[in-house]
Amino acid sequence: CSAVTGSGRKLKDNAADWHNLILRWEKLNNEGSGVAEKIVDQRLKRSPGEAAAPPPGSAPPNPGRPLEQACSELVGVVSKMASIVAKMERLASSERGVLELETFQRGAAGRGGPLFHSWPTQLFVEQSAGLLQCYQKELALKQRVLQELAHTGPQDLCMVYLSCWLHQPYIPADSRLALEALLLETGHRAL
Template sequence: MSKKETDLSNVSELFSPIRVRNSPASFSKTANLTGNKRQIKDGCADIHNVMQKWTKTNREGTDTIREIANIRISHILQSSEENSEKSDHSTDMLKLETLCGNLQCCVQKLKKLVLKIAMVVTKFHGVQMLSEYKNDSDVLFQTWSTKDFASAAEKLSTMYHKEWELKQSIYENVCHVISRDSVMFYTSAWVHQPYIEERAELLLQSMLTETGHVS
């Protein structure tokens, strides 16, 4: 087993909810929750919605950056071939300006999503502190403690914040690079999202299962 597979296995053991009888906080999915339970369950739903919107926005950015890459690579190749047929440079520059504006909008949308996850983390830590202060039962739903929810949310927040920082850097540089390899590097980095780890989906699904959003 590779180190990566081992790490995923460890995460699965730590965060995968376990079905138990007579759970300390067994509940109906349709129950009207209040207090800390409502805060946690709503927070998990918020993270789910953020991740869905992130995926959609990232796809929009992928289409945009690929168009940018095509224009930049075309200009780079033309500049290295003196006898090549030149395209309409002014038209391409206007299109490139529009595309860079579109990419900036994507980055701004992603920043707002990152801030929303950070707000959920703050909420979860608040619930954890309140629970500890009141000396309440730390298990709100099935097996997870409030600390488990806060930890999972914080891990996701860190991943998405780092990924946003990368995308901000890509936006600032991709329209100005002068080598084909650099254009391809930035495009690949946007598409593959290196800071969003494979365990992100596992963490989210575990949170949703634990709170009863999914069975």
């Protein structure tokens, strides 16, 4: 078994990085979902007319404190997700760079054969661009949910935001297949 070098090594390393970043994203999505649920619960507890007067002689409780803490947690989660998307952008850029280098070295026809099993370098670039686009859109949605969740009045709308966070509508099931295909092609998964 020969060692992979050059463009092949870069693409193989990038495939592993894609996998690791997506696993981190999924972990953060689950964490964020729990935090978003806490925000909605706190929001519903703060409904007008439900606040009871504090007992005489005691300091009034700060009902907004748990909500503020949960919002801060969600800001942290979204910030980490933005960092992941920035790393994904660098991976996609790196793969475009590999393709441009091959085009420069070998002309418009590019590499004569595939680097691994069957994919030309162009397909790695396309798969990465597709994955990146999904996660960029999903990040924009999560940022919007972050802005709106604690300030939304109707319970139904809160539930829509929670559902959007949990189900990630901009990351379709075929993006998972694209990742698995990338891992299969580069030898990270056995055929």
